[in-house]
Amino acid sequence: MRTLKVNLDKKILSSHEIRIGHNIMDRMVLxxxxxxxxxxxVIVTDSNVNRLYGQTLLVAMTQAGFKASVMEIPAGESSKNMSTVMDITGRLLADGADRGTLLVALGGGVVGDLTGFVASIYMRSVPYIQIPTTLVxxxxxxxxxxTAVDLPQGKNLLGTFYQPRAVFVDLNFLDxxxxREFNNGLAEMIKYGIIGDEKLFQLLEEDIHAVKSRDSVHWVKMIETCCRIKKSIVEIDEREQGLRRILNFGHTLGHALETVxxxxxxxxEGVALGMVAAAKLSVKMQYLSEDELIRVEHVIAHAGLPTRILASFDPKAVIDCLKMDKKKKDDVIHFVLIKKIGMPFVNGSINEQLIGDVLEEMKA
Ligand SMILES: NC(=O)c1ccc[n+]([C@@H]2O[C@H](COP(=O)([O-])OP(=O)(O)OC[C@H]3O[C@@H](n4cnc5c(N)ncnc54)[C@H](O)[C@@H]3O)[C@@H](O)[C@H]2O)c1
Ligand SMILES: [Zn+2]
Structure with missing residues (x-):
């Protein structure tokens, strides 16, 4: 088992460890x-993950002498809202959970975001642990x-910054x-290679077939590198004032494409297309070489992710969507571009015409 330390504000007990390994459930419980x-x-989990792993974790915790229970929510993004928050907090109260309770988020990003959110507000906050079961x-x-929940007006519009006490990454869950869920995570891994580590990118290029069949000998190392890149960025810019924005590489256009x-x-898939578009823009603006763009396109294609958009896509609709986003936020689109693989930067002013041209070029 490998350990990464996330060094954050010492005053509010937010520093914690990320432990990564294969088959670590028993050690995790200890x-x-x-x-x-x-x-x-209280283990908060969704209906799919509960069926697969909920009982195993509950039994392991009970056998270790914990007073533990499982709280299930329906699987899917549609659970990430205030009515589930009301449901979970209502059940916690009915069960007599007080400030001495620790919540365990067992599941993907939906369970993690929701449980973190509840933990940050229930009785003015209780501690929580993340046990992520998806690659994302x-x-x-x-x-x-x-942490976050969605509102009818948009995703992640209510939320807090609230660190878990620990994160346990058990690669066995990925089996x-x-x-399609695996590919969502793979797109983020490629993103980390592009923004943070040329060696990781190279490893992904060389090993993409083994990665796809989930048996690469480098798997732990690759996941650890991704965790290390994210945690290093968060350590410097926990509240997304600047540097953390580079994690949005491929996401600005990616979100717009998803929405449209x-x-x-x-x-x-949206992020994959957004990354290709951002690399193409980087070439057009003479920051990136054509060769590096080809490498980006290849690794994305070999990962089984799209690099081309449907001919029926209307670039104007995508640009309108970007503009809507801009209005909602702080009137600038922070577009992340790259100078080379491993060297991102934030560019606040991108010409609409150029984005339109790139989208046209990307049509299949
Ligand atoms: N807080 C952040 O920094 C952050 C970052 C990225 C994404 N997110 C959020 O994360 C969410 C997406 O997360 P996700 O992609 O993990 O989706 P998810 O939580 O919906 O999980 C995807 C699906 O996989 C199932 N599943 C989970 N683990 C499984 C396993 N081991 N085996 C089989 N099935 C399993 C789930 O039941 C679900 O149906 C979004 O809401 C997004 O906003 C948050
Ligand atoms: Zn993402």
């Missing part, structure tokens, strides 16, 4: 018993302490992950 004592533990959770959402496709595109 560590929780030793380091994260609580009067009771393991390399992205469980790290960094952003049961459906391909009416979510026919998954998040990973």
């Amino acid at each position: 560590l929780i018993a030793k380091n994260y004592k609580a009067s009771r533990y 959770g393991q390399v992205d959402s469980a790290i960094g302490g952003k 049961t992950l459906p391909d 496709s009416d979510y026919a595109l998954s998040h990973g």
Whole structure:
């Protein structure tokens, strides 16, 4: 088992460890018993993950002498809202959960964001632990302490910054992950290679087939590198004042494409297309070489993610969507571009025409 330390504000107990390994459930329970004592533990999980792993974790915790229970929510993004928050907090109250309770988020980003949010507000906050079971959770959402729920007006509009006490990344969970969910995480891994580590990018290039069949010998190392990049960025800019924005590489256009496709595109597919577009823009603006763009396109294509958009896509609709986003935020679109693989920067002014040209070029 490998350990990464996330060094944050010492005053508010937000520093914590990320532990990564294969088959670490037993050791995880021992560590929780030793380091994260609580009067009771409530495992929050979704219907899919509960069926697969809920009982196993509950039994392991009960056998270790914990007072533990499981709280299930329906799987899917549609659970990430205030009515589920009301439901969870209502059930916590009915069960007599007080401030001595520790919440355990067992699931993907939906469970993680929601449980973190509840933990940050229930009785003015209780501690929580992240046990991410999706690749997105393991390399992205469980790290960094952003919690959120969606509003009818948009995603992640209510939320807090609230760090978990610990994150446990057990790669065994990935064995049961459906391909499309796995690909969502793979898109984020490629993103980390592009923005943070040329060696990781190279490893992904060389090993993409083994990665796809989930048996690369470098798997732990690659996941650890992603966690390390994210945690290093969060350490410097926990509240997204500047540097943390580079994590949005591929996401600005990616989100717009997801929205315009009416979510026919998954998040990973949107991000993959957004990364190709950002690399193409970087070439057009003479920051990036054509060779590096080709490498980016290849690794994305070999990962089984899209690099071309449907001919029916209307670039204007995508640009209108970007503008809407701009209005909602602070009137600038922070577009992340690259000078080379491993060297991102934030560019606040991108010409609409250029974005339109790139989208036209990307049509299949
Ligand atoms: N807080 C952050 O920094 C951050 C970062 C990225 C994404 N997010 C959020 O994360 C969410 C997306 O997370 P996600 O992609 O993990 O989605 P998810 O939580 O909906 O999980 C995807 C699906 O996989 C199932 N599943 C989970 N683990 C499984 C396993 N081991 N085996 C089989 N099935 C399993 C789930 O039940 C669900 O149906 C979004 O709401 C997004 O906003 C947050
Ligand atoms: Zn993402």
